[in-house]
Amino acid sequence: MQAQEIEVKGIKNGILVEVKNGDWQTREDALLQHIDQNQGFFEGARLVVDVGNRALKSPDLASLRNALSDREINLWAVLSTSLVTERASQDLGLAIKVDQSFPEPEKDPINSLLDGDEAVFLKRTIRSGHKVKHLGHIVVLGDVNPGAELIAGGNIIVWGKLRGVVHAGAMGDTEAVVCSLDLSPTQLRIADKISVSPPRKGKPRPEIAQLEDGQVTARDWSKFTKE
Amino acid sequence: MSAKVLTITSGKGGVGKTTATANIGAALAKRGQKVACIDADIGLRNLDVVMGLENRIVYDLVDAVEGRCRLNQAMIKDKHIPDLYLIPSAQTRDKTSISPSDMIRLCNELRSDLDWILIDSPAGIERGFKNAIAPADEIIVITNPAVSAVRDADRIIGIVEAEEKGSPRLLLNRLNPEMVKQNNMLSADDVVDLLAIHLLGIVPEDRAVLISTNKGTPIVLEEKSLAGQAYRNIAQRLLGEEVPLLDLDKGSGFFNRISRVFGSGEK
Numbered sequence: 417m418q419a420q421e422i423e424v425k426g427i428k429n430g431i432l433v434e435v436k437n438g439d440w441q442t443r444e445d446a447l448l449q450h451i452d453q454n455q456g457f458f459e460g461a462r463l464v465v466d467v468g469n470r471a472l473k474s475p476d477l478a479s480l481r482n483a484l485s486d487r488e489i490n491l492w493a494v495l496s497t498s499l500v501t502e503r504a505s506q507d508l509g510l511a512i513k514v515d516q517s518f519p520e521p522e523k524d525p526i527n528s529l530l531d532g533d534e535a536v537f538l539k540r541t542i543r544s545g546h547k548v549k550h551l552g553h554i555v556v557l558g559d560v561n562p563g564a565e566l567i568a569g570g571n572i573i574v575w576g577k578l579r580g581v582v583h584a585g586a587m588g589d590t591e592a593v594v595c596s597l598d599l600s601p602t603q604l605r606i607a608d609k610i611s612v613s614p615p616r617k618g619k620p621r622p623e624i625a626q627l628e629d630g631q632v633t634a635r636d637w638s639k640f641t642k643e
Numbered sequence: 644m645s646a647k648v649l650t651i652t653s654g655k656g657g658v659g660k661t662t663a664t665a666n667i668g669a670a671l672a673k674r675g676q677k678v679a680c681i682d683a684d685i686g687l688r689n690l691d692v693v694m695g696l697e698n699r700i701v702y703d704l705v706d707a708v709e710g711r712c713r714l715n716q717a718m719i720k721d722k723h724i725p726d727l728y729l730i731p732s733a734q735t736r737d738k739t740s741i742s743p744s745d746m747i748r749l750c751n752e753l754r755s756d757l758d759w760i761l762i763d764s765p766a767g768i769e770r771g772f773k774n775a776i777a778p779a780d781e782i783i784v785i786t787n788p789a790v791s792a793v794r795d796a797d798r799i800i801g802i803v804e805a806e807e808k809g810s811p812r813l814l815l816n817r818l819n820p821e822m823v824k825q826n827n828m829l830s831a832d833d834v835v836d837l838l839a840i841h842l843l844g845i846v847p848e849d850r851a852v853l854i855s856t857n858k859g860t861p862i863v864l865e866e867k868s869l870a871g872q873a874y875r876n877i878a879q880r881l882l883g884e885e886v887p888l889l890d891l892d893k894g895s896g897f898f899n900r901i902s903r904v905f906g907s908g909e910k
Contacts, residue, residue, distance in 0.1 A: 541839050543801030544794050561797050561837060579837075 421446040424587070426534065426551035428515050430462030430492055440470055448483055455487070456567055456605075457549065457586040462492040464514050471500035474507050481508065535570070542566065542580065551587070562602055568592070577620070581605075590627050599623040599634055606632055644677070646757035648750050649881070650779035651814075652803075654795030656766035658787045659816040659846075662856050664763035665693045666871075667783075669861035670878030672727035676758040679718060681749075682732040683775040684765035685740060691731040694721065695859020705733040708745045714752055723864060738770045743777030750778035759881075768802060776803065782811035783843060788818050788829040797838055812843040814877065819848040820891040844877035846870050847891050 421443055423434040435443045447465075451458045463484060472494075481491040493511035496502055502512045534552035544563025548554060553570040564580035566572055569587045571594070578596035583605040585592025590607045598620035600613050606625065611632035622637035651664045661682075668680040681704065682690035691697045699719050702712040707730065721727035733740065750760055764775035776782060782803050786796035796813075803811050815831055822828035835842050846852075849870035855862040862871040863878075869889065876886045 540804075543804075544797040546801055559837075559839065563794050563797065 422450060424450075424551070427464065430464055430514075431458065431551070432464045432466060432514075434466045435468065435470075437468060440467075440472065440476065444480060444483075448487075451484075451487055451489065454587050456583055457551075457569065459488050460490075461549075462490050464493045464495060464511075465491065466495040467498075467501060469497045471498045472496070472504055473500070474504040477501075477504050477508055477510065481510070541576075544580075560596075560601075571595075593624055593626040595622070595624045595637070597622050599625060604632055604634075644754075644756055644758060646677075646679075646750075646754045646760045648754075648760045648762065648778050648780045649783060650762040650764055650775050650781075651783045651785060652764035652772060652775060652799060653766065653785045653792070654768065654799040655786070655792045658785055658792050660766075660785055661690050661693050661763050662852060662862075663783070663785050663814060663816065663846075663874075664690060664761050665856075666861045666863050666874040667878055667881070668694075668727055668759070668761045669721070669724055670863040670875045671759050671761075671881065672721070672724045673863065673875075674878060674882065675726070676882075677726040677756070678759045678761060679728040679730060679753060679757050680761045680763065681730045682763050683746070683771060684763060685732045685771060686734065686737045687765065688732040688734050690763050691719075691729060693856045693859065694729055694861070695723075696721065696729050696731070697859075700731050703731045703733040704749075705736050705740050708741045708749060714749070723860065738765065738774065741774055743773050746774045747778045768799065772799075776806065776808060779808055782808055783814050784811045784838075784840070785814040785816055786834065786838075787816055788823070788831070788834055790829070793829065793834055793837060800838060800840060810840050812841050813838060814843050815845045817848045818845050818891065842888075843880060844873055845888055845891065846873040846877075847889070 421436055425432045433447060435447060477494060484491045491510060493514045494501060494505040495512065505512045535555055536550045537555045538548065539557040541558045542548060542556060542560045542564040544561055547565040549567045551569040554566050554568040554572045556574045556576060559576040560566060560574050560578045560580040562579045566580065567583045567586045570589065571592050572582050572584045574596040577598040578601050580601060581603045582594055582601050584594045585607040588607050592606050594604055594606065600616055604611050604625055606627050609627060609630065609632050623634045624637055624640050625632055625634040651660050653660050664680050668678045672678045680690060682688050685705065691700060696719050702717040704717065706712045707714050707717040717730050718728040719731065721729065753760055762775050762779065765771035784796050784799055786792045800811055815834055818831060819828055823830045831845055847869050849868060851865060851868045852862050852870050855865065862868050863874045865871045873889055876889065879886045
């Protein structure tokens with residue numbers, strides 16, 4: 417659906433949204449709708465919007481900026497090949513160029529091993545008050561404490577105790593999984609499904625959580641691998 | 644001499660930062676160290692009350708920082724222990740009256756003729772906390788065995804690590820072994836397991852602590868108090884000595900426990 421209208425990429429210091437050709441108003445609506453559906457992911461982000469060769473005036477960009485700031489998103493830059501749009505962006509104090517050397521996941525031979533998605537690797541304890549957001553996967557070698565939050569577009573793997581809040585498949589990927597050596601999150605979300613852990617019985621064992629028939633289901637890792 | 648700056652902080656209020664500062668300071672001074680305790684909680688001063696020095700205050704931390712007095716004029720000599728000093732905070736000002744760089748400058752000025760500078764941090768993670776940790780060589784995070792206090796301690800540890808102050812050490816305060824045994828309180832193991840930092844000491848719940856803070860006499864001066872013993876042990880550990888943790892689990896009666904702590908055969 418939105419795939420044809422907009423494309424979202426992670427870049428060095430923010431999120432880049434490429435708005436494909438077509439009527440601006442419909443594309444803008446599609447963008448805002450996409451953001452609303454993936455609120456947790458976009459909230460607080462710095463957004464770069466690439467509008468292609470469209471000629472947009474200050475009021476158009478101002479209304480986009482206001483709509484974004486209502487959603488707690490900071491419009492950082494508008495990229496365009498049109499001089500009119502560039503001038504309008506500058507009038508509004510928006511950047512018109514950003515670091516173009518973004519990590520392009522598809523072109524990176526190492527990342528291409530990971531289903532074409534980028535992953536972040538964190539070797540430390542993620543403590544209360546820390547929030548890690550990433551478009552690709554998140555891998556933690558350490559504990560995720562209560563009060564910490566991990567939000568990933570892809571999968572989340574915690575080689576340690578998982579006791580904070582996690583959201584895998586935050587962009588809507590229902591195939592996303594969460595694995596941990598001790599899966600006791602405060603709250604676990606996959607795509608748009610939310611669950612809380614039942615009280616643990618007995619010793620913690622490695623588990624994997626995924627969606628089954630629209631329900632978040634956690635299973636023993638050893639049983640999972642035998643299937 | 645070049646003093647070591649030790650900041651005592653917690654995130655949550657009311658877990659015992661001020662009591663710990665006063666007692667660790669007193670215990671170090673009793674072992675012959677020259678110690679200054681700085682109350683960095685500007686606007687809500689109470690280290691002076693706990694140390695029983697309220698009526699001797701003439702100048703305070705803000706006066707010293709703003710140059711209204713010499714630094715040694717703001718240092719109040721303790722009435723119980725020689726070589727223990729207090730720099731009280733200002734009651735009528737707020738936390739923005741000094742900056743982290745003021746604290747670093749002040750501590751550097753003090754370093755040359757002290758062994759230890761203890762800083763009592765205010766609760767929270769705002770300016771006052773930033774002031775308190777800025778000059779620190781080492782940080783002690785204090786918490787109670789309560790879920791909310793541990794959560795805040797975890798947050799504080801994260802901030803301290805992000806400031807590249809090294810891993811702080813943990814002081815677990817007000818542990819009640821009876822309640823732990825009945826599964827009504829987090830155990831020391833639960834807390835250490837979650838926070839994953841080095842445990843400096845455990846101070847048991849002890850009514851005598853409240854009485855001593857109200858009287859303005861540090862509990863470390865009471866030889867029979869278990870909490871006082873815990874603070875004395877913490878001071879020894881800070882001085883690099885190996886002291887095993889107090890055994891709080893066994894023994895029913897108070898004197899029973901004490902006699903075991905001292906290894907004496909009486910009773």
